Amino acid sequence: MKPNQKSGSSKKNQIEKMFDSISIEYDLINSIMTFDSHKRWKKSILEIAKKIQPKNALDIATGTADIALNLGRISNCQVVGVDISEKMLNVGREKISKMRLSNSVRLETGDAENLKFNDNYFDLVTIGFGVRNFQDLEKGLRESFRVLNKEGTLIILETSVPENRIIKLFYSIFTRTYIPIMAWIFSKDKSAYNYLLNSAELFPSGTKFSNILKSVGFADVLIKPKLFGSSTIYVATK
Ligand SMILES: C[S@@+](CC[C@H](N)C(=O)[O-])C[C@H]1O[C@@H](n2cnc3c(N)ncnc32)[C@H](O)[C@@H]1O
Structure with a gap:
């Protein structure tokens, strides 16, 4: 299954x-493809979040719920994770029950571009490796802006392309060799990983993405590149 292919259904x-088709192997492949770094980056999100001391947080495109589970460890914080893929959520639900975090974390089916929450509701919104999959990026970001309270914070983790030319060359060789080989070995759905790779290279990153955040109303966007700029954390305030 490869998004953007010509067919009657929408990209969404x-x-x-x-994501339904790769839900069971998603966590394993994510670890293989990032050399487990995604866990460190998600911990960085938690460290930033702790300083905000949120009472309620929304993790959009939560998938198998890693970020939601991390946020669930902040004392007195209620976390909701939403995603359009029910099968990714089911993997997340198993993790919640194993980690006994069902008092603080719940998962719901939900679309980033049509959130079913009131305006100005959450102290914190997080989105990990989700924005580049949105059908309408700006609509999704405007929805995050709407549900955040006045001093709320948005934290986004997304893949990015290194700016340094030499590192970019190595990155390009790596993504065109190691990742397809790993996808071929471990994944049932090879085309899914081709899509994920190509969309990573085309998606705006760094200052370009920060400008998009500002254009929908966010202020003070901090850009924090990770692993030579192969991923980036953006921290923006409403
Ligand atoms: C690459 S996974 C990221 C999962 C998790 N956040 C993580 O960091 O590992 C992307 C997730 O975004 C979800 N997604 C894509 N478009 C969405 C939308 N419009 N609304 C909600 N979830 C969406 C997919 O179903 C998938 O679970």
Whole structure:
């Protein structure tokens, strides 16, 4: 299943099916492809979040709920995770029950571009490796802006392309060799990983993405590149 292919269904529909199809192996492949670094980056989100001391947080495109689970460890913080892929959520639900975090974390089916929450509701919104899959990026970001309270914070973790030319060359060789080989070995759905790779290279990052955040109303966008700029954390305030 490969989003953007010519077919009757929308990109959203194709994305939902694609993540449903890779839900069981998603955590393993994520670890293989990032050399487990994604866990460190998600911990960085937790460290930033702790300083905000949120009472309620929303993790959009929560998938198998890693970020939601981390946030669930902040004392007195209620966390909701939403995603369009029910099968990714089911993997997340198993993790919640294993980690006995069902008092602080709950997962719901939900679309980033049509959130079912009131305006100015959350202290914190997080989105890990989700924005580049949105059908309408600006609509999704405007929804995050709407549900955040006045002093709320948005933290986004997304893949990015290194700016340094030499590192970019190594990055390009790496993504075109190691990742397809790993996808071929470990994944049932090879085309899903081709999509994920290509979309990573095309998605705006760094200052370009920060400008998009500002254009929908966010202020003070901090850009924190990780692993030579192969991923970036953006911290923005409403
Ligand atoms: C690469 S996974 C990221 C999962 C998790 N946040 C993480 O960091 O590992 C992307 C997730 O975004 C979800 N997604 C894509 N478009 C969405 C949308 N419009 N609304 C909610 N979730 C969406 C997919 O179903 C998938 O679970």
